[in-house]
Amino acid sequence: MLNENFVIPRSVIWKEDYVSLLNQQKIPQVTEYLELRNIEDVWEAIQSLKVRGAPAIGITAAYGLALAALQDQSKSLQEFHQNLQKSHDYLASSRPTAVNLFWALDRLMKSVSNAQTIDEAKSTILKEAILIEKEDEQVCQLIGEHALSLFKDGDRIMTICNAGSIATAKYGTALAPFYLAKEKNINLSVYACETRPVLQGARLTTWELMQAGVDVTLITDNMAAHTIKSKDITAIIVGADRIAANGDTANKIGTFNLALLAKSFNIPFYVAAPLSTFDPSITDGDQIPIEERNPEEVTQINGIQVAPKDVKVFNPAFDVTPNELIAGIITEKGMITGEYKEEIKKLFSN
Ligand SMILES: CSC[C@@H](O)[C@@H](O)C(=O)COP(=O)(O)O
Structure with a gap:
């Protein structure tokens, strides 16, 4: 423990x-x-x-x-x-x-x-x-151990939203390796995207990691590309809300942007999620229902109106990252990579 x-x-x-x-x-x-x-x-x-x-x-x-x-x-x-x-x-x-x-x-x-x-x-x-x-x-805890094996002392890792302890029973998924690293005296620096519109990164990820003494730096979402380049980010790790049978992954809106950036900068983009987040009944990400939330989440910040009241708003809470942008999906059974369709079939066949 x-x-x-x-x-x-x-x-x-x-x-x-x-x-x-x-x-x-x-x-x-x-x-x-x-x-x-x-x-x-x-x-x-x-x-x-x-x-x-x-x-x-x-x-x-x-x-x-x-x-x-x-x-x-x-x-x-x-x-x-x-x-x-x-x-x-x-x-x-x-x-x-x-x-x-x-x-x-x-x-x-x-x-x-x-x-x-x-x-x-x-x-x-x-x-x-x-x-x-x-x-x-x-x-x-197992996801954290598998994820930590992918990182080394001094790595600088970006994340989005909050896939931490408070998003799970304890430890989190994408944030679990940072708790484990802390215990083993492995120094990892986390760059947390603020995650508009609801700010789970700014409010929750920073709060969680600071309490554990993890080195965390907050950026706004539109700073991601510049930060990857200027701070020499070594990897991106995110959680998931639903993973289709082919590995396409729905997660907080903005995740897909980060996966594209990871490809462009040639750094690994990892998804950390338990088997309970897989939906083998759907073949690909197009079948994942994407929640659209209240426009006020976008037109207001903390209850303060920042956009014209009647502006048209599109507010999807999630996006889908295609499997080919994912370097590995880390589950409690280890990491799967490459042929996701086959790997996921194997995971659910025993
Ligand atoms: C371990 S939590 C994984 C995901 O649920 C998380 O990354 C996420 O997208 C949460 O979205 P939210 O709208 O805050 O429920």
């Missing part, structure tokens, strides 16, 4: 009858934990980005479904299953792109399909939600 003499924040904590949730909307100004007491609270927290990041969305939704199950007053097992399906569908409508949401909810539904009593179903569903969180912590 990592030694804990530096702070690795957690975003989702199960508290027996509610979910304690770090309010990521308010970081870094305010560190507050919300009490999510019912499925509506959970839906709203996911939709409004109080919790965000693919694995953390999945874990929170899993606890949301567990809360709904535990609070259910059904008189028969059949009624219980009908209500559970409604709760599943409701939570699944909170955000469309990160496949971990659907993966976690489907996994809970499957876990209770053979339950003989309502009590058995309730305890099974909670156990499964807790397991999803525990597994994600272990998986992120």
Whole structure:
């Protein structure tokens, strides 16, 4: 295990009858934990980005479904299953792109399909939600170890958005190697893109890494090319929201730009993601649903209007990086590279 003499924040904590949730909307100004007491609270927290990041969305939704199950007053097992399906569908409508949401909810539904009593179903569903969180912590640590093996002392690495501890159960995906490097006294410098419009890089990645004592420098998104050149960036590493069967990867808007820059500067562009972020049911990235969010995320900064009120806005929250721009996808099972279609098929065949 990592030694804990530096702070690795957690975003989702199960508290027996509610979910304690770090309010990521308010970081870094305010560190507050919300009490999510019912499925509506959970839906709203996911939709409004109080919790965000693919694995953390999945874990929170899993606890949301567990809360709904535990609070259910059904008189028969059949009624219980009908209500559970409604709760599943409701939570699944909170955000469309990160496949971990659907993966976690489907996994809970499957876990209770053979339950003989309502009590058995309730305890099974909670156990499964807790397991999803525990597994994600272990998986992120493994991703961090595999990713760290690609870097050496003194490397300068760029990232976007926040694929850190608070986007997962713990440690993160793209940020996990930086926590591990810190422990092993390997010096890595991180360049964090601010990540307009919602600023996950500026607000969250810097906050997380500074607490752990990781050397992090903030840049605006449009500084990426100049920074890669002038600071001699050695690699780019990002997280993922959904990876198609051919390796095409949806991640935070702006990721595709960085992949193109990596190609142009001849530096590796890595994706770090757990197997729960793969969607082998879709053949390529064109089939990934891309969330479009409220125009005000673009026309305002921190509630202050910066563009004409009625300007037309296009606000996709994600883009898709084609597989040929990706030097490697780092999972808990190691890194896959090259023939992604074959490699991904192998990953899911055993
Ligand atoms: C380990 S988190 C991976 C991704 O979910 C992350 O990079 C990302 O794009 C998050 O987008 P967000 O809109 O903040 O949920």
